[in-house]
Amino acid sequence: MKFKTTILLMTIMLSILTSCKKDVEKSTAEKTEEITYQGKEISLENDQKIDSLIAKMTLEEKVGMLHGNSMFSNGGVERLGIPELKMADGPLGIREEISRDSWAPAGWDNDFATYYPAAGSVAATWNPELSYVFGNSVGQEARARDKDMILSPAINIIRTPLGGRTYEYFTEDPFLNKKLSVPFIVGIQDNDVMACVKHFAVNNQETNRGTVDVLVDERTLRELYLPAYKAAVTEAHAYSLMGAYNKFRGDYLCENDYMLNQILRGEWGFKGIVVSDWAAVHSTVKTLENGLDIEMGTPKPFNEFFLADKLVEAAKAGEISEEEINKHVKHILRVLFQVKAIDGENRIKGSLATEAHYKxxxxxxxxxxxxxxxxxxxxxxxxxxxxxxxxxxxxxxxxxxxxxxxxxxxxxxxxxxxxxxxxxxxxxxxxxxxxxxxxxxxxxxxxxxxxxxxxxxxxxxxxxxxxxxxxxxxxxxxxxxxxxxxxxxxxxxxxxxxxxxxxxxxxxxxxxxxxxxxxxxxxxxxxxxxxxxxxxxxxxxxxxxxxxxxxxxxxxxxxxxxxxxxxxxxxxxTMPKKIEDSPAHATHSFPGGESVTYKEGLLVGYRWFDTKNIEPLYPFGYGLSYTTFEFSDLKTNKQTYSDKDVIEVTFNIKNSGDFDGKEVAQLYVSNPNSKLERASQELKGFKKVDIQKGTSKNVTILLPIKELGYYNVDKKGWIVEPGTYKIRIGNSSRAIKGDVSISVN
Missing domain, CATH: 3.40.50.1700 (Glycoside hydrolase family 3 C-terminal domain)
Structure with a gap:
């Protein structure tokens, strides 16, 4: 009995020590940056096997892999053990099964799924961990339905409040956008399924979306509309992207050499698949040579697609090389191996509409x-x-x-x-x-x-x-x-x-x-x-x-x-008081006609309202609580930084009300003496903190100096301008609780 009592006491003490250790770890975690999400790179270890498979394929079999063979799959090569690449819509959860050759429901009784909050909801949490939860949960459902690719997330910038798909996108801000997109993608792909990030790129309106030519200057493109896509490729290692409907600088985005070849594959090193939006392809040779891999479409005979019989004819006529075709087949096979659709030992099975997913x-x-x-x-x-x-x-x-x-x-x-x-x-x-x-x-x-x-x-x-x-x-x-x-x-x-x-x-x-x-x-x-x-x-x-x-x-x-x-x-x-206050409408540059010029440039969303001193109805980042929070003791770890440093921004948040609650601390940066056109302030950090009533927490946000950079068009790269910057902490873009100045050499 005495021995058992001793063992019991030791167990209790160990439990207490473990609990204390967790508390210490939690306290320490609050002083560091949010969790970093990093996806798995596409492996090249199967390239020899892939080359062997391609060598055994006929021209027709190769081309069959480059276009839709049903509403949501391409063609496989059964005799070589190459399956169809099976896709599913997924912005709100896994779409019900539809017929192979039409949008009519297939009529299954086992395709009920979890309905998840829309991306706008995820963005409103300002919580990257919940973005990962969404991606991971819906990824499990995709695997339970035997899907290889989810057509999600949609990460286009919200340029106008009138956008028909605003609910489906995250935000108007590029920094918040990339911080939510990366964990979402990683969460999906942790389940042996491809995320298909859409709609690449500058696809910011539904009006004339299939024909409009978007004209935007290079700096605006790089600083606002591409950061989340770049992070999706270089941090999350997204396995696929979807080309948009619209044109960009004269070329459709599914046949746009600058966007697909030069930026996506050339600059960012993308190794995955580029899929077209449905019926977004307009040519054969140009489309393939300029970077698209798979053409998907709306109901018509699948052999009539641009990358179907027409591609076979073009290859036989010498208009396109079979080597070019092989390159795109190889992209597809690499990712099929990556998600274990080929030689898929121990592939995740997934689960569908479980209580855990409803939670x-x-x-x-x-x-x-x-x-x-x-x-x-x-x-x-x-x-x-x-x-x-x-x-x-x-x-x-x-x-x-x-x-x-x-x-x-x-x-x-x-x-x-x-x-x-x-x-x-x-x-x-x-x-x-x-x-x-x-x-x-x-x-x-x-x-x-x-x-x-x-x-x-x-x-x-x-x-x-x-x-x-x-x-x-x-x-x-x-x-x-x-x-x-x-x-x-x-x-x-x-x-x-x-x-x-x-x-x-x-x-x-x-x-x-x-x-x-x-x-x-x-x-x-x-x-x-x-x-x-x-x-x-x-x-x-x-x-x-x-x-x-x-x-x-x-x-x-x-x-x-x-x-x-x-x-x-x-x-x-940002919620405007009237539509004329929003930048795309104030500049009369929405919706355009044959083309639309983004005249507001860098000043999208709160950047416009704050820089132009226009009062919104409700500002970006706004949200009340049943309790009250007080910010204090804002400081940085030093005063002067070089361009490779990381600023440690620390401050205290006190819950001075009567309820436990969560506050989102938002870090904005201003460069008031910049020689360039810049917004009056830009979001460059945030952290959601859970604080019990009557208590305080010290919070640290890590801000890499590189986040202060601008895109230099002449040098084709990011440059941090030397000078004095203001670091601001608040709980909305219009509720700044304190600021501190730092210098960059």
Whole structure:
């Protein structure tokens, strides 16, 4: 007995020591940079085997690998053990199985998947670890569905608030973009599946996307639109990229020598596959010689693709060498070996729609929700004395996993906001639901989706009188009200940009009427892109911004409303007061016609608003909490640096409120005496910190001096300008809590 007691005591002591060690490690980790994500490079060890396979292939078999053989696969060579490369859409989760030769669903009963929050939600978490969680989780689902490639993530810069795919992209800022893109890609590829990073590049509008020629100066291209793609290739080692629909400087991006050969493969050393967007190819020889590997497309006979029979004919006529064809086949085979699709011993099997994956979706959703306003402390919801709650709005019941022109997810679980409240509220509280407004669209002859235009979904703005009266009655006869408004994936959609920032379906009038009846009203906007909520901001006391937030979105939203989760989301883009304030619109350079010139240059998003002193409705990086945070003791490890140094920026954050919470510290850099055109400040670091109430944490952000560089067009490289820089710390681009100056030699 004495021996057992001694062993027990020793075990307890070891546990305590281990716990202390973890606490020390955690404390130390808070003083270092965020986790660094590095992908696995494409191996060349199978090149001899690959050359042997290619030598055994006929011309027709090689060409068969360079174009679609079904809607989501290329051709394999069965006799040589080369499988088809099987693809799946994946921005919101793994798309349901479709027919081989059409967009019609295949009708499977085993392709239900997890619906994940959209990329805009991930960006709003400002948490690279959750970006990795998303990628890793959806990568597991891709393998469970026997896929080799996920057509995700989409990492184009948000240039206009009206973009139909804003919800699908991360952010307006290149630094935040690359810091979220890299872990996402690594997470996917850790599961023996290729990430296909899209849409390369300068693909920033849906209007005329298939024809528009984008004209942007070289410095802007390098500093804003390419950093995330470069990081995807050089840090995450993405196995594939997707060429965009549009032109760049006169050439379509799927046959653009400068972008695909000179930059992507030449400068960045890309060894993977370049896949076309669907039906984005316009030539045969030029496309292949200028860097594309696989042509995918919309329904038509697959042998009629540019890289099908026409390529065989071109090769036989001597218009293109078989050596050129071999090079592209080799790209494909290398990556098939890389993900163990060939000789795939111990290839990850994956798992689909598990509780663990639903929890991943919940965790992302919970950290993405942004608290915009909380004047009367209506939030978190205090239930003492509350017997009834009016829940108003079509969005309380709207499901977004499917819908719109782009890829969705067939899922068995999508918790709506109303269901989330029903799951979380005490059963003795009565919920009075009223739809409030109808999601109605007018006939729109121009919105045929064949030639993409700015005509978008045309909505009926008149409120239905019966629905309005039901909402008013619910608000009158309830202790408080929650309105769920905003958008949906039928309104924000691939293939059309919005006409303006107006809320659709008469929602503005509905919200104003309810606010006038019941002052205890919380307004929840569910959308992926900015809207005109000027009046709602002024008249409401409590305002929340949520997203197309996945299978567990309703539960996460209810937990934020009730205070189980303290909101920590931050806006990943600027919300303008009016569309004319946004740079692409202020410069009258959207949407363009045959071509579009990015006249705003370097000043995209908050860079424009801050440099031009234009007040936004809500700034980039903005988001409130149920607690309060105080920043202090900002300093750097020294005052003068060389261009190869790393600045250690340290400061303290105190949680001085009544709730545990997470704050996003944002590091902006300014070079006020620069001889060049530069934004007034640029995001160059951030860290999300979890702090218990009444406690403080010392935080360190590591800032490599190279991040202060600009792209020198004449020297074709990055240069750090000597001089004095200001390092600013805040919790949005307009809420700077302190600054310190440093010098660079």
């Amino acid at each position: 991943d979706a919940y965790n992302i959703a919970a950290e993405s929700i942004v608290l915009l306003k909380n004047n009367k402390n209506l939030l978190p919801l205090q239930l003492d004395g509350v017997k009834s709650i009016a829940v108003i709005g079509n969005n309380a019941m709207k499901k977004n996993a499917l819908g719109g022109f782009g890829a969705g997810v067939k899922t068995k679980r999508e918790v709506t906001p109303l269901e989330g409240l029903q799951n979380r509220l005490p059963k003795d509280i009565k919920i009075n639901y009223a739809e409030g407004y109808l999601e109605r669209y007018s006939k729109n002859e121009n919105n045929q989706k064949e030639e993409v235009t700015l005509d978008g979904p045309v909505t009926v703005e008149t409120l239905d009188e019966v629905k309005l009266n039901e909402a008013i009655d619910a608000a009158k006869n309830s202790d408080m009200a929650i309105i769920f408004a905003g958008s949906n994936r039928d309104y924000e959609t691939e293939a059309s940009d919005r006409k303006d920032l107006s809320l659709p379906f008469g929602q503005k009038e509905l919200i104003e009427k309810v606010l006038g009846i019941n002052p205890n009203t919380i307004v929840v906007m569910i959308a992926g892109a900015p809207f005109d909520i000027n009046t709602i901001k002024e008249k409401s006391s409590a305002l929340i911004w949520s997203w197309f937030n996945g299978s567990e979105g309703g539960n996460a939203l209810a937990d934020v409303i009730l205070g189980t989760v303290n909101p920590s989301g931050k806006l990943p883009w």
